[in-house]
Amino acid sequence: MTLLQALALAGAGLVAGTASAMAGGASILTFPVLLAMGVPPLQANVTNTVGLSPTVIGTALGALPELRPQRARLTALMPPALVGAVAGAALLLTTPSEVFEAIVPALIAISCLLMLAQPWLVRHTLRGRRARRRVAAQASTLVVGLYTGYFGAASGVLFLALVGLVSTASLHELNASKNVLVGVANAVATVIFVAVAPVRWPMAAALAIGSLVGGAVGTQLVRRVPAPHLRVGIALVGLAVAVRLAL
Numbered sequence: 738m739t740l741l742q743a744l745a746l747a748g749a750g751l752v753a754g755t756a757s758a759m760a761g762g763a764s765i766l767t768f769p770v771l772l773a774m775g776v777p778p779l780q781a782n783v784t785n786t787v788g789l790s791p792t793v794i795g796t797a798l799g800a801l802p803e804l805r806p807q808r809a810r811l812t813a814l815m816p817p818a819l820v821g822a823v824a825g826a827a828l829l830l831t832t833p834s835e836v837f838e839a840i841v842p843a844l845i846a847i848s849c850l851l852m853l854a855q856p857w858l859v860r861h862t863l864r865g866r867r868a869r870r871r872v873a874a875q876a877s878t879l880v881v882g883l884y885t886g887y888f889g890a891a892s893g894v895l896f897l898a899l900v901g902l903v904s905t906a907s908l909h910e911l912n913a914s915k916n917v918l919v920g921v922a923n924a925v926a927t928v929i930f931v932a933v934a935p936v937r938w939p940m941a942a943a944l945a946i947g948s949l950v951g952g953a954v955g956t957q958l959v960r961r962v963p964a965p966h967l968r969v970g971i972a973l974v975g976l977a978v979a980v981r982l983a984l
Contacts, residue, residue: 738939742774746943750788753944754951756974757893758796758916759959759967763789764890765978767944776937782829783934786889788944790927793920795952796913803913810906813871814878814918821882822922826929829887837887842983844884845891849975851898852968870903877903878918885922886929890982892919894975908967912959916952 738746749770757763764785771781797804804811828837877899885892896915897908904911930936959967 738774738937738943743939743943746770746788746940747947750944750947750949751951751954752947753789754792754795754948754953755955755958756951757789757792757948758799758952758955759912759962759970763792763948764888764892765981768890769981771937771940774940776940779834780935780937782888783930784937784941785944786923787927787930787936788941789948790920790924791945791949792952793917793924795949795954796916796920796956799953799956800913800916803910804917807906807910807914810874810904810914811917814875814900814914815921817875817879818882818885818918818922819925821879821884822886822925823929825883825886825888825922826926827886828883830929830934838982841888841890842979845894845975845979845982848891848895848898849972849979851902852894852972852975856968873903874900881919882922885919886926889919889923889926891975891978892922894971894978897971909959912967913956916956 746767749767753763753766756766767789768781768785771785772778776784878896881892881896881899884895893912893915896919897911900915901908901911906914962970
C-alpha cells in the first residue's frame with residue numbers, strides 16, 4: 738500500500754464513519770475504494786469490515802446522552818445482534834456469495850421504502866402488546882446482525898426500518914442504539930475475520946483511523962438534523978446504496 742492509498746483510505750474511512758453515525762451506508766463508501774485499488778472482492782469485504790469496526794467506539798462515546806435511557810432496549814437486542822453476526826460471518830466464509838449478493842440491492846431498497854412509510858406504518862403496528870413488539874424487535878435485530886456479518890452495506894438503514902416499526906423510541910434514539918448494535922455486530926464479525934479470513938491489514942488500519950474519527954463527528958452532526966429530515970436522508974442514502982450495488 739502506497740502513502741497515497743493510505744491517505745485515500747483514511748479519508749474514505751472518515752466520510753464513512755460520519756455517514757454511518759448519521760444514516761448508515763458506510764460500507765458502500767469504502768468497499769468500492771478497496772476494489773478500485775485491486776483488492777479481490779472477498780478480501781475487500783473482510784478488510785472493509787475490520788477497518789470500519791472502530792466506528793462503534795466513536796459513535797457510542799458521542800451518543801451517550803441518547804444511549805443512557807436505552808439500557809433495557811440494548812440489553813434485549815444485543816444477544817440477537819451477536820448471534821446474527823456470527824451466523825452471517827460464517828455464511829460469508831463457507832458459502833458462495835452470488836445468491837445473497839444478488840438480493841442485497843432489493844433488500845436495501847425495501848428498507849428505504851419502509852423508512853419513508855414508517856410514520857404511517859407505526860400507527861398500525863404499535864397497537865400490539867409490548868411483549869409482542871419486543872419479540873418482533875429481537876427478530877428484526879437478528880436479521881440485521883446476519884446481514885451485517887455477511888456484507889453490511891446499509892445495515893443501519895435496515896435496522897431503523899425494521900426495528901422502527903415496532904418501537905416507541907424517537908428516530909434519534911433509535912439511531913444511537915443502531916450505531917451500537919450494528920457496530921457490535923460488525924466487531925463480532927471482525928473477530929472472526931481476524932482469525933480465519935484474508936485481511937489486508939495496512940489497508941484496514943488506514944480505514945480504522947478515519948472511521949474512528951468519523952463516528953464521533955457524525956454523532957454530533959446528527960443531533961442538529963430534525964427527525965423527518967433525517968428519515969428522508971437515511972432513505973436517500975440507502976437508495977443510493979441499492980442503485981450502486983445493482984449496477
